[in-house]
Amino acid sequence: xxxxxxxxxxxxxxxxxxxxxxxxxxxxxxxxxxxxxxxxxxxxxxxxxxxxxxxxxxxxxxxxxxxxxxxxxxxxxxxxxxxxxxxxxxxxxxxxxxxxxxxxxxxxxxxxxxxxxxxxxxxxxxxxxxxxxxxxxxxxxxxxxxxxxxxxxxxxxxxxxxxxxxxxxxxxxxxxxxxxxxxxxxxxxxxxxxxxxxxxxxxxxxxxxxxxxxxxxxxxxxxxxx
Numbered sequence: 001x002x003x004x005x006x007x008x009x010x011x012x013x014x015x016x017x018x019x020x021x022x023x024x025x026x027x028x029x030x031x032x033x034x035x036x037x038x039x040x041x042x043x044x045x046x047x048x049x050x051x052x053x054x055x056x057x058x059x060x061x062x063x064x065x066x067x068x069x070x071x072x073x074x075x076x077x078x079x080x081x082x083x084x085x086x087x088x089x090x091x092x093x094x095x096x097x098x099x100x101x102x103x104x105x106x107x108x109x110x111x112x113x114x115x116x117x118x119x120x121x122x123x124x125x126x127x128x129x130x131x132x133x134x135x136x137x138x139x140x141x142x143x144x145x146x147x148x149x150x151x152x153x154x155x156x157x158x159x160x161x162x163x164x165x166x167x168x169x170x171x172x173x174x175x176x177x178x179x180x181x182x183x184x185x186x187x188x189x190x191x192x193x194x195x196x197x198x199x200x201x202x203x204x205x206x207x208x209x210x211x212x213x214x215x216x217x218x219x220x221x222x223x224x225x226x
Contacts, residue, residue: 019055024077031202036107036124038074075104082208089138093190101137105205111146123147128158129198131190157195
């Protein structure tokens with residue numbers, strides 16, 4: 001990188017906000033501890049979602065019925081659900097028609113603290129996940145605890161979670177896209193997986209990201225090193 005370009009990167013970093021998907025590192029301890037960008041919190045009555053082009057939060061839709069996500073909910077920066085995530089889902093479900101959803105990898109983060117709004121970053125420790133399929137697309141949900149959380153950090157694997165909590169979280173994801181007046185179920189959860197399998201999902205999503213955005217990742221790393 002020449003000196004003029006270095007100076008430009010350094011100047012932009014001072015005045016421009018980093019894109020939550022591309023401009024924030026996944027974290028040096030990944031996949032054991034990852035960065036998580038939170039879009040929605042349990043008190044939200046609408047579902048917020050990142051606008052992938054601008055990096056700003058947008059209103060995706062009002063929450064249907066009285067269903068709310070019982071955890072902080074967002075995605076892991078610098079991940080992407082492409083061919084490697086699709087292949088992993090195919091292998092685990094025996095369904096060769098599954099494709100990636102072309103989004104960053106979703107994550108639910110447990111914490112005892114009240115977080116009043118989204119658009120924040122947290123460090124999270126994965127403990128498991130849901131193998132979820134949304135209309136033929138792999139849409140995994142990583143389940144994590146906020147790193148060093150006073151209460152939930154004692155949960156090291158999803159098997160440590162009470163069954164009632166898992167059932168509540170499953171119900172949310174199985175119904176959050178249901179259309180009023182329709183009996184059609186758009187999402188399915190084929191199985192729940194443990195911490196080690198969750199780490200493998202994160203690795204595959206990171207591999208997908210690096211293959212799709214390799215030049216962008218290299219430029220960001222150069223900027224951080226300067």
